Amino acid sequence: MPTKLIGNGLRELDLFLTDLIVEARRIDRLGPAAGRDPGVHPGSRIYCAAEAWRRAGPQLGLAMEGRARLRQMRADQNRHCFGGVRGDDAESRMQHACADYARLARDVLTAVRLRSA
Secondary structure, eight states: OOHHHHHHHHHHHHHHHHHHHHHHHHHHHHGGGGGTSOOOOTTOOOOOHHHHHHHHHHHHTOOTHHHHHHHHHHHHHHHHHHSOOOSTTHHHHHHHHHHHHHHHHHHHHHHHHHHHO
16 A cells, blocks of 8 residues: 555544534533534644644543654654555554554543543
């Protein structure tokens, strides 16, 4: 698979996690009223999961280690998209990044579930 395609795929995962964190924060903040709020607030768009994690992490009770991993994965995305991926472990690093996105998404959903219980 071309490295640029891998990088773009990882970027899509990052955007999905960003939106998930933003929605989790909104639901935590608004509670039942979140269903009446369209959730679209121009000018307040967050463009990476690491920044969303930094903003919402303390409120949701997310571990700050997740933000460090997201920053590392963002750097990997840039290397995939804009540079050459070197080393025999490039494929395994991509697989680990995908698994980490899934784990971090699960952490966000768990935090929302615990806070709403």
